[in-house]
Amino acid sequence: MSKRAPNSGGQQTNKREPVGVRHHRLHRPPAELAGGRITASTPMSPEMVDRLFWRAGFGPTDADRQQWTGNTLGAAVEWLLSTPAAYSGTPGTDQGAALDPTGNDSDLVLSWVDQMNRSINPFVERMTFFWHEHWANSRESVSPPQLLMTQTELFRRYADFATHPKANFADMAYAVTIDPSMLRYLTGELNVRGAPNENYAREFMELFTLGVTDAAGKPNYSQTDVEQLAKAFSGWQINDTNPNNVYSYFTQSRWYDGPKLVFGEFSNLTAADAVKLVLTRRAHAPFIVNAIWNEFIASEPDAATLKALTHLYTTSGMQIRPLMQAILMQPQLFESLDEPDMVKPPIVYVVGAMRAMGLKITDTTASDYLDGMGELPYFPPTVAGWEGGVSWLNTDTALARFSFIATLLQDTKIKDVQGETAAEAYARAYAAVGSPWLAPATQAKIMHFGAAAQSSTPDTRINRQITLRALILAGPDAQVM
Amino acid sequence: MSEATQGNAASEQFEQFERSIGEVHALRCADCARSDSMVEGVEPTSRVPIPPEALAGFPDGVPRPPVGRQSRRRFLLGSAVGMASIYSAAHLSWESVWDAAAARAATPAAETILVSIYLNGGNDGLNAIVPVSQAQYAGYMAQRQNIARVLGPSGGGKVGTTVMPGTGGTLAFANPLVSGTGNNGAPVGLDTLYGDGSGGAGSDLAIFPAADYQPANLSHFESRDYWFAGALDDQMATGWLGRWLDRYGSSTNPLQAVSINSTLSKSILTDTAPVCAISNLSQTNFQLPFANANPQIASLAGIAANPANLALTRSRATYGETVQMSHEVSGLNGVSTAPGYPSNSDLSSNLQLAATLLSAGLGTRIVTIDWGSFDTHGDQISSQDPQFAVLSQALAAFKADLIARGLEQNVLTLVYSEFGRRIGSNDSLGTDHGAGGLVMVSGSSVLGGLAGEHPGVQGDENDNLVPITDFRTVYQALISEWLGGDPAAILPDGPFPGIARYDGGTTLVK
Numbered sequence: 001m002s003k004r005a006p007n008s009g010g011q012q013t014n015k016r017e018p019v020g021v022r023h024h025r026l027h028r029p030p031a032e033l034a035g036g037r038i039t040a041s042t043p044m045s046p047e048m049v050d051r052l053f054w055r056a057g058f059g060p061t062d063a064d065r066q067q068w069t070g071n072t073l074g075a076a077v078e079w080l081l082s083t084p085a086a087y088s089g090t091p092g093t094d095q096g097a098a099l100d101p102t103g104n105d106s107d108l109v110l111s112w113v114d115q116m117n118r119s120i121n122p123f124v125e126r127m128t129f130f131w132h133e134h135w136a137n138s139r140e141s142v143s144p145p146q147l148l149m150t151q152t153e154l155f156r157r158y159a160d161f162a163t164h165p166k167a168n169f170a171d172m173a174y175a176v177t178i179d180p181s182m183l184r185y186l187t188g189e190l191n192v193r194g195a196p197n198e199n200y201a202r203e204f205m206e207l208f209t210l211g212v213t214d215a216a217g218k219p220n221y222s223q224t225d226v227e228q229l230a231k232a233f234s235g236w237q238i239n240d241t242n243p244n245n246v247y248s249y250f251t252q253s254r255w256y257d258g259p260k261l262v263f264g265e266f267s268n269l270t271a272a273d274a275v276k277l278v279l280t281r282r283a284h285a286p287f288i289v290n291a292i293w294n295e296f297i298a299s300e301p302d303a304a305t306l307k308a309l310t311h312l313y314t315t316s317g318m319q320i321r322p323l324m325q326a327i328l329m330q331p332q333l334f335e336s337l338d339e340p341d342m343v344k345p346p347i348v349y350v351v352g353a354m355r356a357m358g359l360k361i362t363d364t365t366a367s368d369y370l371d372g373m374g375e376l377p378y379f380p381p382t383v384a385g386w387e388g389g390v391s392w393l394n395t396d397t398a399l400a401r402f403s404f405i406a407t408l409l410q411d412t413k414i415k416d417v418q419g420e421t422a423a424e425a426y427a428r429a430y431a432a433v434g435s436p437w438l439a440p441a442t443q444a445k446i447m448h449f450g451a452a453a454q455s456s457t458p459d460t461r462i463n464r465q466i467t468l469r470a471l472i473l474a475g476p477d478a479q480v481m
Numbered sequence: 482m483s484e485a486t487q488g489n490a491a492s493e494q495f496e497q498f499e500r501s502i503g504e505v506h507a508l509r510c511a512d513c514a515r516s517d518s519m520v521e522g523v524e525p526t527s528r529v530p531i532p533p534e535a536l537a538g539f540p541d542g543v544p545r546p547p548v549g550r551q552s553r554r555r556f557l558l559g560s561a562v563g564m565a566s567i568y569s570a571a572h573l574s575w576e577s578v579w580d581a582a583a584a585r586a587a588t589p590a591a592e593t594i595l596v597s598i599y600l601n602g603g604n605d606g607l608n609a610i611v612p613v614s615q616a617q618y619a620g621y622m623a624q625r626q627n628i629a630r631v632l633g634p635s636g637g638g639k640v641g642t643t644v645m646p647g648t649g650g651t652l653a654f655a656n657p658l659v660s661g662t663g664n665n666g667a668p669v670g671l672d673t674l675y676g677d678g679s680g681g682a683g684s685d686l687a688i689f690p691a692a693d694y695q696p697a698n699l700s701h702f703e704s705r706d707y708w709f710a711g712a713l714d715d716q717m718a719t720g721w722l723g724r725w726l727d728r729y730g731s732s733t734n735p736l737q738a739v740s741i742n743s744t745l746s747k748s749i750l751t752d753t754a755p756v757c758a759i760s761n762l763s764q765t766n767f768q769l770p771f772a773n774a775n776p777q778i779a780s781l782a783g784i785a786a787n788p789a790n791l792a793l794t795r796s797r798a799t800y801g802e803t804v805q806m807s808h809e810v811s812g813l814n815g816v817s818t819a820p821g822y823p824s825n826s827d828l829s830s831n832l833q834l835a836a837t838l839l840s841a842g843l844g845t846r847i848v849t850i851d852w853g854s855f856d857t858h859g860d861q862i863s864s865q866d867p868q869f870a871v872l873s874q875a876l877a878a879f880k881a882d883l884i885a886r887g888l889e890q891n892v893l894t895l896v897y898s899e900f901g902r903r904i905g906s907n908d909s910l911g912t913d914h915g916a917g918g919l920v921m922v923s924g925s926s927v928l929g930g931l932a933g934e935h936p937g938v939q940g941d942e943n944d945n946l947v948p949i950t951d952f953r954t955v956y957q958a959l960i961s962e963w964l965g966g967d968p969a970a971i972l973p974d975g976p977f978p979g980i981a982r983y984d985g986g987t988t989l990v991k
Contacts, residue, residue, distance in 0.1 A: 298792065336790060343792045372760075374743060390795040395735065395803040396743045396758040402767045402778075410770045439793075441784045449777050463771050470769055475781045476800040480792045 038331040040074025047337040048073065050437060054481035055296045055342070056080055056328055057122030059352035059434060077328045081321055083121035084162035092117065092361025099361070102145050102243070109367040109377050112152065116351045117361060127159030127324070128152060129347060129377070130295050133388075135176050135208060136380035137185040144243040147181035148378050154179055161321040169288060169318040173209060174275045180238045180246045186383065189248075191234045193256040201230035204275075207384055210283045220283045225263060231256035232274035279318065285310035292323065297333050298341045305330070340437055340480040343392050346373035346401075348481065353405060353473060356434025357412065365407050372400030393479065405474035414465045416458040422451040425461070429468035442477045593963050596835055596848045596879075596894040597722070597748060598828075599708075600872075602856030603701065604898035605865060605912050606919030607946065609658060610690045611642050612935055614651040620938040625906035628861050630655050635663055640866060645688075647678025647930050648983060652690065657869035660877075665870040669821065669877035674923055675930070680986065684929030685880070687989060691917030691936045692955055693900060693948035699914040701856070704899035709747035711956050712973045720748035721956055721971060722847050723756070729966045730754045731844060735802045736809050738847035739838060741831045746849035756847075757806045762816060762834065765807045779804040809843050819885060821878035823871045828852045832879040840886040846964070855898055859909035872896070876923050884925075893924040893963055893990075897952070904940045917946030920955055926963075928991050931983035953977045958989040 044052070049068045053060035057080075068076045092099060092114035094107055101111040116125040132155060142148055154175055158167045176182050182200070183189040191197035206212055210220040235255030240246045250271075259266040262277060269277065278284065289309045293301055301309065309326055316322045327333070335341065344352065350366050350373070353359075370376050374397055375386055417428070426447050438446070450468050454460040472478065611630045612621055622629045635641035635656050642653035643664070656663070660670035676684035694713055698704050707713050711721025719727070722738065726749065731737045735755035740746045743760045750756075759765070767774040782801035786793040817836045822829035831850045838845055853868050876894060883889035897920045902912035917936060933950035941947050954977045957968040969975050979987050 336787075339787055339790050339793055341790045341792050343796065372743060390791055393795055393799040394743075394745055394758045395799065395806050396760050398799050398803045399764055399767065399807075400743070402774075403764055406769050439784060439786075442781055445780055445784070446777075449780075463769075466769060467772070467774065467777070470774060471777055471781065474767075475778060476797040477781070477793070479796040480790075 038073060038329065038334055040072060040077070040329060042073045043070050044068055044073055044076065045337075047437075048334055049076070051334055051337060051340070051481070052076060052080075052328065053122070054340075054344070054348070054352070055333060057126050058116060058119075058348055058355050059436070059481070061355065062435070073329055077325055080121060080123040080328065081161045081325055082165075083124075085124040085156060085160045086120045087115055087118040088120055089118050089360070094361070095363055101149060105139055105145070105378070106364045106367045108139065108145050108148070109370070109379075110361050110364065112377055113347075113351060113366050113370070114361040116347070117354050117359075121162075122355075124156065124160045126348075128156045130292070131155035131158060131172075132377065133295075133380070133385040134291060135182065136383055136385040137181045137378075138380050138383075139378045142181050142185050144240065144246070145378075146243050147184060147240075147246055150246065151176075151179055151181040158320055161324070165321055167320050168316075169313075169320060170276065170279050172320075173204075173279060174272055176208075177204070177233065177271055177275055178236055178248050178250075180240070180248045183236055183238055183248055188233060188236055189238050191230060191236070192254045193231070193234050197234075198226050198230045201233055202226045203383055204229070204233075205278060209278050209287065210281055211287045214283045215286070220281065221263070224261060228260040228262045229269075229274050229278070231258075231260050232262070232269035233271050236271065285314050285318075289313055289323065293327055293330075296327055297330060299332050299335060301330075301332070305332075339439065342481050343390050344479055344481045345386075345388060345392060346370050346375035346397075347377060349373070349401060349479065350404065352481075353408065353433075356436065356473070357408060357432065359408060359412070365404070365411075369400055369404035369407070373397050373404070398479075401479065402470070402474040405470055409466050409469055414462050416461050418458075418461075420455070420461065422447070422453070422455070425455070425464055426450045426468055429465055430472055432465075433469050433473040436473065436478055437480075438472065438477045442475065446471045446475075591891065592844075592846060593965065594839060594846055594848070594888075594892045595722070595959060595964060596832075596850070596892060597746075598850045598852060598894065598896045599746070599748075600853045600855050600896065600898040601851055602854055602898070603704070603900045603902060603914055604853075604855040604919055605857060605861065605902040605915075606690060606898075606917065607901060607904065607938070608861070608865065608912075609655050609869065609919050610645070610688060610935065611653045611655060612651060612938060613642060613644065613653045614649075617651070617935075617937055624904050624938060624944075625912070627908075627910050628906045628912070640862065643672060645675065645678060645931070647684075652931065652935055655866070655869060657866040658873045660873070665873050667821070667823075667870075667874040667877070669881070670873035671876070671921075674877055674880065678930040680928035680930045680982075680984070680991065685923060685925045685927050686929045687922040687927050687932035688930070689920040689933035689950045689955060690931075691901060691946050691948045692897070692920040692933060692950040692952045693917045693946075694952055695916075695948065697900065697916030697943070697945050697948075699900065699916075701899060701914070706747070708897065708899050708952060709750075711748075711953060711971065714973070718750065719752055720746065720750045722749045722849075723751035723754070724971045725960060725964060725966060726754040726756065726847065727752050728970055729964070730846060734844045735806050736838070736843040736845050738849075739835075739845055740849045740851075741834050742849075742851060746851065749847055749849055755802050757802060759806065759810065759834070759838070762810060762813050762837070765810050767804070767807070775804045775807055810838065810841070813837055813841055817882055819878065819882035821874065821881055823874045823878070826871045826875065828871055828875045829878070832875055833882070836879065836882045836886065836888075839883070839888055839892065857902070857911045858907070858913060859911040861906070861911045876921075880923065880925070889924065890926055893922055893927060893959070895955075895959065896921040896923070897955075901946055901948075903944055904938050904946060905944050915945045916941075917948040918952075920950070920952065922955070922959075922989060926990055928982075928986060928988055930986075932980055932989065934981070934983055950981075951977050954980060955989070962988060962990040 046065060046069050049065050050060050053064050092110060094110060099107040099111045099114065101108040119125045132152065137148060137151060139145060139148060157164050158172045161167060186200040186203055187197055188200040205221045213219055235250050236248055237251060238246060238248050258268060260269050262269065286306060289306060309323060312326055313323045347370065350370055374392065380386055446468060450464060453464040455464055608628065608630060612618060613632060630642045631639040633641050641656045643656055643659045644650055644653045654671055657665055658671040659665060660668055660673050664670065671686060674686035678684055694707060703715055706715040709720045710717035726738055732754060735757040738749045738756040740749060740758045742758055745756065745758050767778045778800055782797045782804065784797060786797055788794060817833035822833060831852065835848045855865065857864050879894065880889060883892050898918045901915050901917040903915040906912050936947045936949045953972050953975065956972055957975060957977050958980050960966050960968040960971055980989050
């Protein structure tokens with residue numbers, strides 16, 4: 001989520017956030033592992049299963065829990081990393097009509113949310129969305145919308161490790177560099193010999209691959225490097241004559257053919273050379289490791305862990321799968337199991353709630369409320385993506401989160417069970433919204449509310465169900481994972 | 482980061498290219514493309530203690546709403562109620578909070594209020610307040626011929642100017658800022674707020690033609706962060722108004738500072754004081770189809786989390802603050818319908834919501850509004866001028882609305898942007914990032930007139946205005962003369978030069 005220029009040294013450069021944002025350090029080992037260490041062969045507790053599926057997906061289903069509780073962490077992670085992108089059921093709709101992603105922007109958003117909602121391996125969509133956050137392009141200035149859809153397919157190739165087990169960041173960085181959406185969004189298509197356009201070159205280093213400074217605060221690149229790198233990136237354009245078959249192409253005569261002085265050395269770099277050169281900088285590996293780590297884990301990696309992960313990344317040829325495998329098995333991912341410690345990003349909250357309640361996309365509720373919660377896919381506020389972390393929560397977005405669930409519940413057919421006791425009503429409500437984590441005190445209070453509720457008529461009993469479900473799924477505890 | 486000059490260079494390159502291919506695109510430089518909502522940062526730091534067990538009960542199970550809330554709502558609707566009953570022992574914590582709010586409303590606050598309007602994208606002040614002395618105007622015209630204002634009334638496809646009284650004939654409003662047919666089309670505008678520029682009665686608009694910092698950074702991000710932080714430090718976690726709230730504001734009332742938005746303005750980010758975001762009043766409760774779940778949510782929000790767990794702590798605190806906010810604003814369904822606001826403008830609806838909140842006596846001291854799209858790299862006239870017409874009408878309508886509510890003397894409205902723009906226009910009929918932005922302060926308590934001099938169009942080596950007024954000079958005056966408090970405790974690197982009016986005056990407030 002939050003990723004404006006995480007730097008290469010284990011802390012984020014974005015110190016504009018208020019105190020505490022993402023600087024949370026809770027190195028508490030999971031209670032059940034006191035004295036032990038999480039490894040691939042650690043059998044998973046129900047809490048670990050929940051944690052893994054929230055962080056690596058959109059929350060656990062009952063089937064996930066049944067399948068993985070007692071099974072090893074290594075096996076579950078292997079499943080997430082080797083199960084291809086596939087979707088269950090039939091595609092969602094908007095008021096009965098098929099979604100039309102190129103026809104209107106709500107449907108563009110909904111079609112991806114629908115894929116997340118129906119994904120068999122949720123990790124693929126979650127990781128694909130991470131890349132969208134990382135290489136954030138916005139529909140605000142990218143047309144036709146097909147460009148963004150194609151870009152998402154590109155991202156998915158670096159998230160679906162069953163199909164692309166050797167996917168590596170170097171290939172991805174080059175593919176994105178010449179991707180039509182990116183060429184349009186950061187005006188690379190106008191980068192021409194004689195008048196190099198620095199936009200992409202700067203963001204490539206600042207936001208996508210290096211960060212502004214290293215761990216010691218030393219700049220990772222100079223203005224000269226930006227200007228010279230821009231020349232290497234020149235010459236690419238977009239053919240969008242057919243919006244369904246947009247492609248980029250290189251025109252030799254528009255390319256700056258001559259030596260470029262990047263990082264102190266002259267060389268006649270092409271775009272491909274330039275990508276490779278930047279990725280060999282020492283700052284790159286820790287930068288990308290931190291960026292991915294921070295998407296899934298609340299606390300920061302310690303120096304030794306960061307070093308081990310950067311080593312793994314570098315020696316594997318910048319492959320993403322081994323790095324992901326290591327990150328998903330980090331003990332820190334399972335810290336604070338008794339009290340989850342990351343805020344659910346809106347996309348995770350929305351898709352998680354729909355999956356928990358077994359709902360399909362049938363109208364624009366999901367996209368409307370994603371907007372209200374501050375994370376409308378395909379509309380990142382800036383090329384730096386979303387701020388993320390605890391910044392997701394304020395008085396306005398808390399109401400949006402609650403109203404989203406209230407709207408879903410209003411549209412849900414809830415059965416009246418005559419003679420249902422308060423305890424039974426609670427149990428039914430809890431199960432109906434996916435049995436999410438609640439602090440014991442929270443659970444006790446909600447049960448108390450249920451016990452005090454009227455239940456003499458069908459209407460009051462249904463209202464009791466709705467209230468219980470809303471308090472369980474839309475209260476403060478439901479916002480963390 | 483050093484992206485200031487980089488950002489500029491990038492857009493320059495880009496514009497060179499545009500010139501080279503002879504096309505006029507409304508394109509965005511990288512800086513602009515990512516700039517649009519860096520304005521809003523993170524939301525309230527939520528440290529307000531949530532009273533435990535604030536309210537028990539169930540929407541349909543226990544007689545509700547509680548007495549205190551009822552009182553509050555009825556109070557807001559204007560009917561007198563006894564206050565004694567709200568000290569229900571079981572509900573003491575929340576009720577004491579609401580009682581404090583009710584008490585504030587009971588004695589209409591004489592506290593000073595600041596409404597801060599941020600014009601998004603870097604407003605070109607040079608085409609708002611035009612240097613029209615003989616010497617300056619020639620230079621102005623020469624450098625931006627393709628977008629220049631003409632002297633006198635608009636005509637022949639050119640936008641005219643109206644000389645500002647009290648400037649010795651050296652400066653003029655661009656006509657879209659001025660009232661009347663052929664100008665902004667309304668009976669009021671910046672000219673009617675500005676009056677004769679003397680600072681006397683009816684001269685209620687102070688104008689700083691070029692306020693900024695040096696050296697100009699030219700980056701939206703850096704510049705905004707500086708303006709929001711009130712410091713040339715993009716690492717600052719708090720905003721300048723946030724620090725004022727921490728020091729001089731309430732430790733319990735989130736309504737003391739409201740961003741009229743779905744995210745908080747970085748200018749009100751606090752360390753400990755609660756603040757809030759309200760985008761509309763249509764949904765301010767935790768509303769279920771048949772009932773309001775605020776009491777239950779308040780109760781759940783009051784459960785203590787491990788303080789080391791920032792995510793859960795933040796979530797519960799935010800929910801608690803939201804209930805508190807909800808209780809305070811739930812009676813305010815009707816947003817102002819006062820006349821004169823330009824129709825179909827977000828600025829109007831935001832100001833109307835601000836007026837509604839302010840007149841409810843909720844202890845609000847700060848309101849922030851982000852508005853507009855002033856990053857006019859291309860086709861500037863057609864984008865900036867309609868916004869100017871709206872801005873001038875809206876500010877005047879807001880003032881009239883506040884007068885009708887008996888509040889106006891307590892409210893100052895600040896208008897600013899993160900920078901001004903390049904003196905020389907580009908070949909896309911636009912202007913690139915520059916320095917020296919237009920700042921205005923409106924209100925009948927304001928000493929109207931030219932509050933800082935115009936730097937003239939002899940730019941620096943980068944063709945940028947050389948700002949006369951440090952932006953923190955304005956903040957410093959707003960703190961010391963209006964909000965109250967010690968500017969040195971709020972603004973690092975001070976003290977800053979005082980106000981230097983064209984007429985020799987040194988104050989901002991009458």
